[in-house]
Amino acid sequence: MRGSPFKTASLLAAALLAATAVTACGSDEGGPGPDGKIHVSVWAWYPEFKGVVDAFNASHDDIQVDWTNVGTGPDQYAKLKTAFTAGKGAPDVAQVEFQQIPTFVILDALADMGEHGANEDEGLYAEWAWSQATDGDRVYAIPVDGGPMALMYRKDLFEQNGIPVPRTWDEYRSAAERIKEVDPNGHIASFGSDGGWINGLMWQAGCRPYGYSRAKARDEVRISLTSPECVKVVEFHGDLVSRGLMAKDPFFTADATAALDSGKYWTWAAAGWTPGYVAGSLKNTAGKWAVAPMPQWDPGADEQGDWGGSTFAVTKQARDAEAATTVARELFGKSEAAWDIGLNKAFLYPLVKDVAASAEFTGKAYDFFAGQKVNEIFVPVSDKLGEFQYTPFQDFVFGDLNDRSAEAMAGTRPWSEVLPETEKNVVAYAEKQGFRVTR
Numbered sequence: 001m002r003g004s005p006f007k008t009a010s011l012l013a014a015a016l017l018a019a020t021a022v023t024a025c026g027s028d029e030g031g032p033g034p035d036g037k038i039h040v041s042v043w044a045w046y047p048e049f050k051g052v053v054d055a056f057n058a059s060h061d062d063i064q065v066d067w068t069n070v071g072t073g074p075d076q077y078a079k080l081k082t083a084f085t086a087g088k089g090a091p092d093v094a095q096v097e098f099q100q101i102p103t104f105v106i107l108d109a110l111a112d113m114g115e116h117g118a119n120e121d122e123g124l125y126a127e128w129a130w131s132q133a134t135d136g137d138r139v140y141a142i143p144v145d146g147g148p149m150a151l152m153y154r155k156d157l158f159e160q161n162g163i164p165v166p167r168t169w170d171e172y173r174s175a176a177e178r179i180k181e182v183d184p185n186g187h188i189a190s191f192g193s194d195g196g197w198i199n200g201l202m203w204q205a206g207c208r209p210y211g212y213s214r215a216k217a218r219d220e221v222r223i224s225l226t227s228p229e230c231v232k233v234v235e236f237h238g239d240l241v242s243r244g245l246m247a248k249d250p251f252f253t254a255d256a257t258a259a260l261d262s263g264k265y266w267t268w269a270a271a272g273w274t275p276g277y278v279a280g281s282l283k284n285t286a287g288k289w290a291v292a293p294m295p296q297w298d299p300g301a302d303e304q305g306d307w308g309g310s311t312f313a314v315t316k317q318a319r320d321a322e323a324a325t326t327v328a329r330e331l332f333g334k335s336e337a338a339w340d341i342g343l344n345k346a347f348l349y350p351l352v353k354d355v356a357a358s359a360e361f362t363g364k365a366y367d368f369f370a371g372q373k374v375n376e377i378f379v380p381v382s383d384k385l386g387e388f389q390y391t392p393f394q395d396f397v398f399g400d401l402n403d404r405s406a407e408a409m410a411g412t413r414p415w416s417e418v419l420p421e422t423e424k425n426v427v428a429y430a431e432k433q434g435f436r437v438t439r
Contacts, residue, residue, distance in 0.1 A: 136215030147271030147308030148381035192251035195398025204305030238415025276347020
């Protein structure tokens with residue numbers, strides 16, 4: 001998801017100012033409200049979240065959640081950054097996507113929940129997710145949902161035309177060529193020019209383009225977008241776009257939905273939250289889709305990627321950090337009531353290992369996929385995901401990557417220049433903010 005860069009003359013200088021502000025505001029002790037209970041404010045945009053809040057409040061006599069939806073993704077982040085800079089106005093707990101955690105960490109805006117027992121939860125969550133939510137021994141966020149990637153495809157069209165489901169990216173290219181032969185108006189997929197999606201594809205290719213750990217070096221960041229593993233992903237898909245084998249429509253638009261539902265697109269490298277999205281959006285092709293593992297770059301390999309995911313973080317403006325940590329840990333966590341809503345109404349992919357491995361989740365048959373138990377594909381992906389890091393300015397990275405990809409799709413920039421130009425711009429931005437950049 002693309003966000004808006006936090007524009008300051010120096011990110012490091014801003015972080016120091018923000019640290020003073022949030023610490024001063026967060027020093028006020030919270031106490032019980034008129035009802036004798038501690039009230040914890042939460043900002044989040046999860047679907048069907050009211051039921052999750054109601055379940056928490058019904059099961060806790062001492063703490064109550066006061067929930068507000070101030071907007072999704074970038075809209076909420078803009079409000080958070082304003083509140084952090086002002087030193088007031090932030091919630092006690094906020095939903096934060098994984099790629100945004102380093103941004104708020106360097107602003108000294110997030111509390112260390114490890115001080116209130118959150119380290120005990122490490123074994124509950126997928127290892128890759130816990131790694132992204134923590135830094136050293138500090139726990140900055142509690143994982144909730146993720147987006148392990150797999151290939152959604154039109155099973156009926158592949159079978160009718162005798163095209164094998166691709167197991168490698170070379171086979172994917174061959175399938176794209178065959179699709180164009182049998183249907184000149186068809187495409188194997190669309191290149192959505194979505195930074196998070198491209199990031200997931202690079203992750204699956206073994207690309208690790210970023211590195212940042214405040215615990216190791218607050219002002220040092222690694223940028224390596226032009227590694228061979230990254231370049232092959234963009235140039236491969238760019239070749240398909242240039243040859244007319246892959247469409248250029250952005251994701252999540254009316255046109256993209258219509259294309260998925262009409263046979264214009266035959267596949268989508270999608271995420272663990274996709275089953276719920278497509279089941280609610282595609283009406284004409286229900287029962288005609290299936291899910292397969294992602295194509296691999298090398299035959300027999302088993303490399304995986306993730307697209308999306310979010311957490312709960314406690315801000316340093318929290319009036320009662322201990323109570324706020326309890327909320328962050330227990331809104332979902334082990335709550336059966338919350339996960340019943342999360343799985344069956346909100347269609348989240350759970351990062352709690354026991355929930356993901358449960359028969360209820362892995363054995364769930366989806367009518368949209370003709371009864372296929374698609375989570376049997378997604379769960380092993382999450383289990384095998386390796387460590388992946390983000391920068392403290394990931395919204396800028398994704399934004400520039402989107403823009404350079406859009407230029408390539410428009411024919412104003414060669415695909416071979418997309419990542420070098422993005423890297424150049426990101427390095428310049430990082431250095432302007434006061435970071436030392438390594439490759």
